Amino acid sequence: MQRAAHVASCSWPQIVKPAMIRHSLKCRAPLQHSSRAYSVVPPPRDDDERDAVHRMLRVDHAGEYGANRIYAGQMAVLGRSRTGPLIQMWDQEKKHLAKFNEILAENRVRPTALLPFWNIAGFVLGASSALLGKEGAMACTVAVEESISEHYNSQIRALMENDPERYFELLQVIKEFRDDEMDHHDTGLEHEAESAPGYWLLKNVIQLGCKAAIYASQRV
């Protein structure tokens, strides 16, 4: 009875003030996900949680933004030749970025100040790897997607260790994106990434760069 009342109150997002939403969420039922008044990220319980979650979202947003720019660079060079697989991957990345934009705006998360760097660096990386040919572009894709998947996996582990039920929606989003990135990685391998010139060197240098980018975006 009380739960029904709270479910009902949770379904009037426009009239119920945010503070009241938080009060009603304190006795939410774990299985009724649609009754939650937020979409992905639960309202933080304290400053530490808020900072940790915001940092996660910030670096994910930066990652998707960078990936978009890498694909844009690749398309700028190879756009007129091998358009098929590349276009599909870039479209998915655009969707990821749109989703993170939405999450950031909803939760008032500050985007990383290094975005202009990732803009230029991503485009340059994509364009220069594409200049090495189709294999070069695929090698770059493999390296970047592997880094991103690893990063998402560590985030999923952290959230699961913390409280999987509380972050259920956020975990779903990250898992879905991680699966997409793994698909891109596999697509890259399928299209002869490993036969790119200096594949081992290229892959490790790019992955090192990605790690540095993730480290920096978490802090700035």
Added chain:
Amino acid sequence: MAALLRGLRAGRVLRGLSSVIAAPTTTNPQLSSLRRGFRCAALRLQDESKSDKSTSFSSSSSSSSSTTTHHEHYQANSAEHNSEAASQHDFDPSAAEGTKISDQEQDTEYETEEQLHARILAAALEFVPQHGWSMEAIAAGAESLDLSSASTGMFTNGAGDLVLHFIAQCNANLTEILAEQHNQVQQGQVEPKKTAEFLKDAVETRLRMYIPYIETWPQAMSILLLPHNIPDSLKHLSTMVDDIWYYAGDRSTDMNWYTKRAALTGIFNTTELVMLQDSSPDFQDTWSFLDNRVQDVVNMATTAKQVQATGEAVVQGLMGAAVTLKNLTGLNQRR
């Protein structure tokens, strides 16, 4: 004999007080101010001559103070069991929860240190026009709450604590006002304002909170610029600017997030400085300065967009020219 009567009255007041103290988690503001009033009355029962002062300290509402005196008066004139019934009768039905005396007898001091801090600083604000933003004002505030002026020892940052508390209070008020306006817009009662007008109104509302302290505000600003206060004052400034932009409808997630907030910080700081020098009636000059600055920022944003659009058009034109040249010279043909 008189002392005995006073002692009896004090005892009845205490028991009556504890009987109407509801559960600690109530958020009824009238009730919480009543509780504060009662607790202070309990602290002061040592000195009967000061009991009149209990009606005048700033943190309680006038209604609570009048009910305190009324309550004390009533207590003095009636027997104990009547007083409890009457005390329940006197106050709202929401206060009538405190019907059990026995487990409330132990409740005396359960105010946290932060609440005490806040109370003393709030009381100290009244003495700022007189003493400036200083430890004297805090000491005067503590004394007005009938706490020892040595309690200023817990303010390790001195005047900085007072100024930062005031800033935080102003920001909280502003956020409340903006949230209320936002709700009204969402419920369709009011038309949403354009960005420039919204920013102007928000900054004006916020700066008007300084008007009662405008004489001493330069001192407050210099206190905020002290190195150990800079991180806190920057934090308050940035959260205020973020709040204003959020309620203005900004949901950007790129560099615009930073440029907008930087622009608004600039507007706010310069307008604050102008306000200090302003001597026009109701600070008219300040508001027109604010208006011009907001207009400048909006114009700059429009210009930036136009420049970008022009740049893109130019690039496209150049690409078109290059392709035409390639076609003309035959470089585009596959052989």
